[in-house]
Amino acid sequence: MxxxxxxxxxxxxxxxxxxxxxxxxxxxxxxxxxxxxxxxxKANSAIVHAGYDAAHGSLMAKLNVEGSRMMPALAKELDFAYDQCGSLVVCVSDEDRPALQKLYENGVANGVEGLRIIEREELVAMEPNISDEAVAALWAPTGAIVCPxxxxxxxxxxxxxxxxxxxxxxxxxxxxxxxxxxxxxxxxxxxxxxxxxxxxxxxxxxxxxxxxxxxxxxxIPRRGDYFLLDHTAGAHVHHTIFQLPGKYGKGVLVTPTVHGNLLVGPTAIDVEDKEATATTAAGLDEVRAKAGIAVKDIPMRQTITSFAGLRAHEPxxxxxxxxxxxxxxxxxxxxxxxxxxxxxxxxxxxxxxxxxxHLEQDPTFDPVRKGILDPKTLSLEERNELIRKDPAYGQIICRCESVTEGEIVDAIHRVPGARSLDGVKRRTRAGMGRCQAGFCSPRVMEILARELNLPLSEVTKAGGQSKIIVGTNKDVY
Missing domain, CATH: 3.50.50.60 (FAD/NAD(P)-binding domain)
Incomplete structure (x- = not known):
């Protein structure tokens, strides 16, 4: 037991x-x-919310603020990507200023530090691509982005x-x-x-x-559709940009990601199917239409993929x-x-x-975890030394994201480790780039087959029956 x-x-x-x-x-x-x-x-906005939005007195508000405060130290302890870039809730009409003030007061009541309302001049200085209609914004310096x-x-x-x-x-x-x-x-x-x-x-x-x-x-599964844009669009905004919350939540946001992309979305569409994670034309059209309300000139032509996720909404x-x-x-x-x-x-x-x-604390508990080594973070001398020790770190497998064989092997042998293309992709970003795995998939499959001692035909995209090949050319002869 x-x-x-x-x-x-x-x-x-x-x-x-x-x-x-x-x-x-x-x-x-x-x-x-x-x-x-x-x-x-696996499919959300990757935002660490400051905590001004959830209703004061709710468990949601309490845990949001507490969790946000814990993130910076946790990121160092567990070695994951985190950037406290701050967030802005943009007001595009003077008529909406009371709602912005109410949001500010709710955040103060929730205990969010550093909140203040800024006017258009300061807002434009912070975000040159902010909408021409923007008149003010709620600035939350404790807002952040993370890799989920x-x-x-x-x-x-x-x-x-x-x-x-x-x-x-x-x-x-x-x-x-x-x-x-x-x-x-x-x-x-x-x-x-x-x-x-x-x-x-x-x-x-x-x-x-x-x-x-x-x-x-x-x-109620609440579907959210997103666009992910290439690194070339990643600096279009410098903070997470929200619109004033409405009936279905925080609206469409525009945010940089910790990996240098730009994320736009989500929608908030209630569905019945708890596995309905496919995007729809109507949902993506809604994102396009709403994204420009707070941020202008979003380079949507730089989109490299779209996706949808489900939120576990309780009325x-x-x-x-x-x-x-x-x-x-x-x-x-x-x-x-x-x-x-x-x-x-x-x-x-x-x-x-x-x-x-009535559990007892374990004195042997180790709170530290070291993430997958990214050679791109090393100096040239350190990287050369790493390659001398393990030549796999000199083999680029994913060209778009410059992911090496050494990183993929590390991801596979962790516990729990990658067992599929998607498992490798989420851990190392191999397949996350502009070509969306068009180039690197065969090589990643070969590495998975080799390291897991599997036939190539048993390698999957995402487990289960998501097999990618049925055999090898000419193997019937």
Whole structure:
């Protein structure tokens, strides 16, 4: 019997696992996909929100501010990309100034540091490409950007380093209370645990409602469409640019990314299908139409890809975290600002679990994780020395992002490591560039096959049946 089973390996589940690994406990993370970071976490705005938007007094507001404050130190401890570039909420009409003032006052009440309203002259000095209609903005210097993949892998790898086990391609099909804990039924057999953490993203309501008929959760998948622009557009804005929030959230944003791209989106479209991550023409048209409200002359012709993600929206618009039955802890309805809140979510859940199970802290816990070495960050002398020691770091596999074979091999052999093209892409950016893996895919496939001792025909794009080839030319002769 495990002490804790965490269901879901998104950023919330992995943050919980990492914080729980501070205790003496046998912990397992179950994930229905082939890797961590395969659901909501892999397709979002990559923003660390300052915390001025969530309703004052809500759990969402509390954890957003706490999580945002934790990020700078955490980025150093776990070695992931983070840039405190600040954010601007743009007001394009004097009639909307009361709403901007209200947002400012809400942020102050939430405890957000450094907030102030700036006028057009200062705004244009900060952002030359701001809309000609912009009259003022809310400036939040604690706003930031992050790599959502890097953050999640950092949590997961540090959790694994401290003894947490991960089991992928495993779907939870049922939950049954037993003496001293829970029986967790899956499509790969039955497991037993003293306590369950429900971090199942858009499926968290299904698990919640299996456990209790009181206060049922209803999670509505909310689709967001995005455009990702090339590095050539990355400096079009220098801060994250929001529009004043409306009925469906923060509207379409324009932001640089930590990797030098420009991200535009998302929409907020409620759907029924919890796997409906395909973009639509209407959704992308909406992004194009709204993006120019706050930022002018966006070079949309520099788009290299579009994508969509699902947010786990609950109509009451708050996080649901708590022990709803003996040995069953919800970590549910984690929509935006869930990424920003994830460090604090992990701490809150770990505290609940440790008190429920009377866990002891583990003095051997190691909080440090070292990320994948990027040779581009080294001096010429250091890089040459690295290549002398390991020639794989001299072999460029992805030309667009200058990713080496050494980085890909490192990504594969980490725990948990890459097992697919997408797993490599999210960890190293091989395939993230302008050609969108058109050049490097065959070489990455060969490296995966070699390092995992697989036939080339078994290498997948994203696990499951997403195989890329069916055989080798002339192999039938």
């Amino acid at each position: 495990y002490d804790v089973i965490v269901i879901g390996a998104g950023v919330s589940g992995c943050a919980c696992a990492r914080e729980l690994s501070r205790y003496k406990a046998d912990i397992l993370v179950l994930e229905k996909e082939e890797d961590v970071c395969c659901g909501t976490t 993949f890097g953050l999640t892998y950092a949590f997961a790898e540090n959790a694994a380093k401290n003894g947490v086990k991960f089991q992928f391609d495993t779907t939870v099909t049922g939950l049954k209370p037993i003496e001293g804990g829970w029986q967790v039924e899956t499509d790969h057999g039955t497991l037993e645990t003293r306590l369950v953490v429900n971090a199942a993203g858009v499926y968290a309501d299904d698990l919640h409602n299996m456990v209790t008929g009181e206060d049922p959760l209803t999670i 009451r618009h708050d996080f649901f975290i708590g022990e709803i039955a003996p040995g069953f802890v919800d970590c549910a309805a984690i929509e935006s600002p869930g990424l920003s809140s994830s460090p604090a979510i992990g701490v809150m859940v770990a505290d609940l679990v440790s008190r429920s199970l």
